[in-house]
Amino acid sequence: MRLAEALAAEMDRRGLVAAKENNQSPRKVAPDPVLSELTRSQISLIQSSIKAGVKPAALSRQFGITRAQITAVLKAGA
Numbered sequence: 001m002r003l004a005e006a007l008a009a010e011m012d013r014r015g016l017v018a019a020k021e022n023n024q025s026p027r028k029v030a031p032d033p034v035l036s037e038l039t040r041s042q043i044s045l046i047q048s049s050i051k052a053g054v055k056p057a058a059l060s061r062q063f064g065i066t067r068a069q070i071t072a073v074l075k076a077g078a
Helices: 002-014 040-051 056-063 067-077
Strands: none
Touching: 040 056, 040 067, 056 067
């Protein structure tokens, strides 16, 4: 307890403000704008097609989605 008192006294002497306890909930991660353009069925289709061996370039051409969308789905599913 003496340490806490000494610390508080020294911080007052130096004019410092004590750090507040972090009572906030963890910051929510904003949804990826690239992924928000895809439906759940499209995301499932991309994941299963990649697992089946279909190349991302072929998916992009066949379904009219960008490579960035395919990459975002694969990163989110990992």
